[in-house]
Amino acid sequence: xxxxxxxxxxxxxxxxxxxxxxxxxxxxxxxxxxxxxxxxxxxxxxxxxxxxxxxxxxxxxxxxxxxxxxxxxxxxxxxxxxxxxxxxxxxxxxxxxxxxxxxxxxxxxxxxxxxxxxxxxxxxxxxxxxxxxxxxxxxxxxxxxxxxxxxxxxxxxxxxxxxxxxxxxxxxxxxxxxxxxxxxxxxxxxxxxxxxxxxxxxxxxxxxxxxxxxxxxxxxxxxxxxxxxxxxxxxxxxxxxxxxxxxxxxxxxxxxxxxxxxxxxxxxxxxxxxxxxxxxxxxxxxxxxxxxxxxxxxxxxxxxxxxxxxxxxxxxxxxxxxxxxxxxxxxxxxxxxxxxxxxxxxxxxxxxxxxxxxxxxxxxxxxxxxxxxxxxxxxxxxxxxxxxxxxxxxxxxxxxx
Numbered sequence: 001x002x003x004x005x006x007x008x009x010x011x012x013x014x015x016x017x018x019x020x021x022x023x024x025x026x027x028x029x030x031x032x033x034x035x036x037x038x039x040x041x042x043x044x045x046x047x048x049x050x051x052x053x054x055x056x057x058x059x060x061x062x063x064x065x066x067x068x069x070x071x072x073x074x075x076x077x078x079x080x081x082x083x084x085x086x087x088x089x090x091x092x093x094x095x096x097x098x099x100x101x102x103x104x105x106x107x108x109x110x111x112x113x114x115x116x117x118x119x120x121x122x123x124x125x126x127x128x129x130x131x132x133x134x135x136x137x138x139x140x141x142x143x144x145x146x147x148x149x150x151x152x153x154x155x156x157x158x159x160x161x162x163x164x165x166x167x168x169x170x171x172x173x174x175x176x177x178x179x180x181x182x183x184x185x186x187x188x189x190x191x192x193x194x195x196x197x198x199x200x201x202x203x204x205x206x207x208x209x210x211x212x213x214x215x216x217x218x219x220x221x222x223x224x225x226x227x228x229x230x231x232x233x234x235x236x237x238x239x240x241x242x243x244x245x246x247x248x249x250x251x252x253x254x255x256x257x258x259x260x261x262x263x264x265x266x267x268x269x270x271x272x273x274x275x276x277x278x279x280x281x282x283x284x285x286x287x288x289x290x291x292x293x294x295x296x297x298x299x300x301x302x303x304x305x306x307x308x309x310x311x312x313x314x315x316x317x318x319x320x321x322x323x324x325x326x327x328x329x330x331x332x333x334x335x336x337x338x339x340x341x342x343x344x345x346x347x348x349x350x351x352x353x354x355x356x357x358x359x360x361x362x363x364x365x366x367x368x369x370x371x372x373x374x375x376x377x378x379x380x381x382x383x384x385x386x387x388x389x390x391x392x393x394x395x396x397x398x399x400x401x
Contacts, residue, residue: 002400003261003271003274003400004261005260005261005262005265006260006261006262007260007261007274008103008106008107008258008259008260008261008274008275009258009259009260009261009264009271009272009273009274009275010256010257010258010271010272010273010274010275010366010367010370010397011045011257011258011259011264011269011270011271011272012041012042012044012045012256012257012269012270012272013041013044013197013198013254013255013256013257013272013367013370014037014040014041014043014044014198014199014200014254014255014256015037015040015198015199015200015252015253015254015255015360015363015364015367016033016036016037016040016199016200016202016214016252016253016254017199017201017202017214017215017216017217017218017252018217018218018219018250018251018252018354018355018356018357018360018364019123019214019217019218019219019250019251019252019355020218020219020248020249020250020251020355021122021123021248021249021250021251022123023123023218023251024204024212024214024218025121025123025202025204025214025218025251025252026121026123026124026251027204027205028121028202028204028251029121029124030059030069030073030119030120030121030124030251030253030359031069031070031072031073031076031119032073032076033119033120033121033202033251033252033253033357034057034069034070034072034073034076034077034117034118034119034253034255035073035074035076035077036200036202036253037117037119037200037253037254037255037360038055038073038074038077038078038079038115038117038255039077039078040200040255041115041117041255041256041257042077042078042079045257045269046267046269050080051112051113051263051267052079052083052113052114052115052257053084053105053110053111053112053113053114054083054084054085054086054102054105054111054114054115055070055073055074055079055083055084055085055086055114055115055116056070056085056086056088056098056099056101056102056114056115056116056117057069057070057073057085057086057087057088057095057098057116057117057118057119057255057359058087058088058089058090058093058094058095058096058097058098058117058118058119058359058360058362058363059087059088059089059094059118059119059120059358059359060089060091060092060094060118060120060357060358060359060388061120061122061125061145061146061358061359062087062089063125063126063128063145068085068087069087069119070085070086070087070088071085071087073085073119079115083115086098086101088101088118088359090387090391090393091358091387091388091389091391092316092318092356092358092359092361092362092385092386092387092388093280093362093385093386093387093391093392093393094118094358094359094362094387095116095117095118095254095359095360095361095362095363095364096362096363096365096366096383096385096393096394096395097280097362097393098116098117098118098362098363099116099117099256099258099275099278099362099363099366099395100278100280100393100395101114101116102114102115102116102258103258103275103278103395104278106258106259106260112259112260112263113257113258113259113260113263114257114258114259115255115256115257115258116255116256116257116258116363117253117254117255117256117360117363118253118254118255118357118358118359118360118361118362118363119252119253119254119357119359119360120250120251120252120253120357120358120359120360121251121357122146122249122250122251122357122358123249123251124251125145125146127142127143127144128142128143128144128145129141129142129143130143146249147236148388150388150389152285152389153285153286153389155236155237156236156237156238157236157288157318157388158234158235158236158237158238158241158246158319159236159237159238159239159241160286161238161241161286161288161289161318161319161321161322162234162238162239162240162241162321163239163286164286164287164288164289164290164321164325165240165289165319165321165324165325166239166240168289168290168324168325168328168329169328170321170324170325170328171240172234172239172240172242172245173230174324175240175241175245175319175320175321175324176226176229176230176242176244176245176320177226178245178320178323178324178342178352179224179229179244179245179246179320179352180224180225180226180229182317182320182346182349182350182351182352182353183220183221183222183224183349183352183353184349185346185347185348185349185350185353186220186348186349186350186353186354187220187222187349187353188348189347189348189349190217190220190349194348194371194375195217195348195371197367197370197371197374198254198364198367198368198371199215199217201213201214201215202214217353217354217355218355219247219248219250219353219354219355220349220353220354221353224244228244229242229244229245232244240321241319241321245319245320245321245352246317246318246319246320246352247317247318247319247351247352247353247354247355247356248355248356250355250356250357251357252355252357252360252364253357253359253360254360254361254363254364254367255363256363256366256367258275261274271400272370272374272399273370273373273374273397273398273399274397274398274399274400275395275396275397276303276380276396276397276398277299277302277303277395277396278299278393278394278395278396279295279296279298279299279302279393279394279395280295280391280392280393281294281295281298281391281392281393281394282390282391282392283390283392284390285389285390286389286390287390288318288322288386288387288388288389288390288391288392289319289321289322289325289326289386290325290326290329291326291386291387291390291391291392292315292316292322292326292384292385292386292392292394293325293326293327293329293330293384294329294392295384295392295393295394296313296326296330296382296384296394297329297330298394299382299394299395299396300382300396303396305380305396307330307331307341309380310344310380310381310382311344311373311376311379311380311381312344312345312347312369312372312373312376312379312381313327313341313344313345313346313369313381313382313383313384314345314346314350314365314366314368314369314372314381314382314383314384315327315345315346315350315365315383315384315385316350316351316356316361316362316365316384316385316386317346317350317351317352317353317356318351318356318385318386319352320352322386323342323345323346323350324338324342326384327341327342327345347372348368348371348372350365361385362383362385362393365383365385366383366395366397368383369381369382369383369397370397370399373397373398373399374399377401378398378399378400378401379398379399379401380396380397380398381396381397381398382394382395382396382397383395383397
């Protein structure tokens with residue numbers, strides 16, 4: 001395939017290592033993490049900062065930064081102060097939605113180059129205290145937004161995700177097995193240097209020692225096993241979800257640079273991949289375990305493709321259950337077809353291993369998909385992610401053979 005000058009392409013990607021909750025990245029604010037990812041992309045793209053028309057950055061838990069967190073990240077980065085920015089709040093979809101907005105701007109002729117991504121510091125997400133309370137004097141009840149619940153549903157996300165998984169015939173043993181496989185695939189890829197395509201080091205405070213460079217993802221566990229996961233208790237009233245078959249609460253940032261293929265060629269920049277399409281969907285508030293399947297299905301229909309045309313798939317592991325339910329739905333309930341599909345999905349590990357900084361994950365899985373397609377010598381792939389209370393996004397990517 002030969003890309004046309006008007007095609008939207010990706011020319012640079014970068015992400016920080018993903019840190020554990022209260023781990024190595026805890027002393028960096030969300031905007032600081034975002035600025036680090038922005039600067040890494042600019043470093044990889046060369047002197048393009050002045051050509052960037054806008055920066056769109058997703059933030060899943062905006063309370064950790066408040067008041068235009070994307071603008072804060074821009075001001076902390078090497079981008080010119082004149083760069084317009086937008087913080088995208090679509091829960092876990094946010095980082096992918098940011099790419100979708102940049103894609104649509106360029107397709108509409110409203111921009112030629114857009115920096116897209118997302119960031120999250122769950123370690124710095126504050127507790128919330130109501131401004132108004134029943135008694136002006138006396139104890140105040142704090143609310144923890146990291147419980148990931150809202151008045152639109154009567155139970156935590158982990159609880160209703162488990163219910164959906166069981167309705168699809170996917171039990172805890174299957175979820176634990178996928179979690180173990182996620183770690184195995186991650187370490188197999190990491191040992192080959194696979195994540196050097198996307199991951200860059202970040203300096204963080206280190207007490208009296210000054211600074212320390214964080215180079216590796218902090219959450220992957222090399223000793224993960226079925227026996228260890230089976231011994232874990234479920235969380236938040238869930239029937240199947242445990243700390244072992246779900247990602248932890250994480251910190252991190254990811255960004256990439258979109259532009260037209262014509263501008264990339266004129267600037268002598270690499271064309272890593274083409275963005276062929278983007279799709280947003282929404283279903284009922286407890287449908288997150290399969291909205292990635294809905295989003296991929298609608299996107300493929302618009303492109304005149306089927307699931308069999310996809311060489312690789314990335315589905316964010318909000319839970320192990322999310323991938324298992326979504327692949328079963330993409331396979332129309334055919335268990336054998338779903339098993340084959342899972343062989344093409346998250347081939348290098350997923351968020352259960354790597355971590356899930358909410359605003360960053362949608363961007364991270366896109367760059368992981370690009371990397372996988374490039375390493376196999378080209379092809380077509382889809383990335384999809386669910387977001388709070390029944391949202392979903394998907395992006396279709398191709399890489400020249």
